[in-house]
Amino acid sequence: MDGDNQSRVTEFFLLGLSGQSEQEDVLFGLFLWMYLVTITGNSLIVLAISCDRHLHTPMYFFLANLSCVDICFSSVTVPKMLANHVLESKSISYAGCMAQIYFFITFINMDGFLLSVMAYDRHVAVCRPLHYSMIMRPKLCVLLVAVSWVITNLHALLHTLLMVRLTFCSSNVVRHFFCDPYPVLKLSCSDTSVNDLVVFTVGGLIFLTPFTCIAVSYAYIFSDVLRLPSARGIRKALSTCGSHLTVVSLFYGAILGVYMRPSSSYSMQDTVATVIFTVVTPLVNPFIYSLRNQDMKGAIRKLILRI
Template structure:
């Protein structure tokens, strides 16, 4: 490889989702609308939970944290894309890209950890209702969230530091609207074996731990639900889990399709799947959790 190609890039070019000016105009309007709805919807959930004393329970404490993470998650990627479109620019600095990768990994994993904690909370509420208040103490709830933040930040730091060791040569065009780790890895002219290995080992554990917790929690939940004597009890139990299961299916379904294969095979279909859990999931979370919850609807009206 000649010396010119060895020059490290100072910035990346975010080419967006379509690459065509007319389609980018439509996508700008769509993403702006989705971002505003995401921010307003999740802020309303946080305010409703904070202001209504009846919602000061572990379930709504975790939901408020999830809404906060969803706001941050959307704010990592969408505003830069909107600003670039307004300015007529596609560039993002090298440091800006690494920062975006760090917070992207942090918040996507934090979403998974909070969903697993919420599944455990539902397990205790349905399978051990008499011990719920003693099991889900405020101190334990805070400890679960704080531990999740520590793990996700350390995990993001590991991958970001490994990414910073890579060399990026003449090619700096990213076929995405943000610095997604997989497209960035695919562009590197260095050997990415260690990065891919860490994704499949450490990343796999960080992914599987909360996902396994969710599966085990719901296995116990459903085994207990079928033992309930009345159909009303079954419906009530299922209604408390329906919203959470909807979000889990959307979130983990998209992630499994994108990140459970080597970075070299990243494709356009993976880019579209990324949009689901970076833009769509934070958008629908407020509606999924509020429209089917009478307590939340009452708090929002107040």
């Protein structure tokens, strides 16, 4: 084995969110609580929708898929951080780091695609209610989700393969609690211009396409709602979109400022924003959708009583 191969790193060290042991203990307890609540809340959403036939509709089908993705999204990053704290180790293998990058990109983009599909579903429900059942057929719903999975996995594979071709020499300390693509890119001693270019072109297209679909869908929704004759009709139409709009605002508000810039400008403020959409958003999604939805609250109540 030559000298260049000997200098390449075989593992990374995750610095975490704080370098002080007292703060790390507090963060461990906080992240453990948030992870358990995330898994419990999203699992209840999936089980409630599966067990209640009244919720076997396109809207709740997409919501169940979103909850499954949120469970996976949180499980990609948080358990490794918690395990490292318990084992008093900050290391992650090179293969484990690349796997985290792949699944992180897959699930973050899948969240965006599902939010886009849900926005289209709300658009059809509000703007074309008489044709809703004819347009949102079960086959179309399954096809939309399946195509989203294919696109997001191919996109994640592209970024991961581009990351694998890079060389990481002496520096292997990732200033984050997981292998976020941007902090890892900053450690490479290779030219990362191709990676940055792909992020701005392919990544921007994959990320902004769902965002554009959401914006267009709500433009049509608000246009139709403003033409409704009664205030009650307006409130009813907006109530079907309120939960979704809240989740969209929280998700995209944190993520747009982080990944639409060069990797060299990544900072600690971006780390905080990353925590919002990787940990906080999956945590609050079940509460947003259940507390504002009488059908979901009733289904969850029945499920808990049955258990």
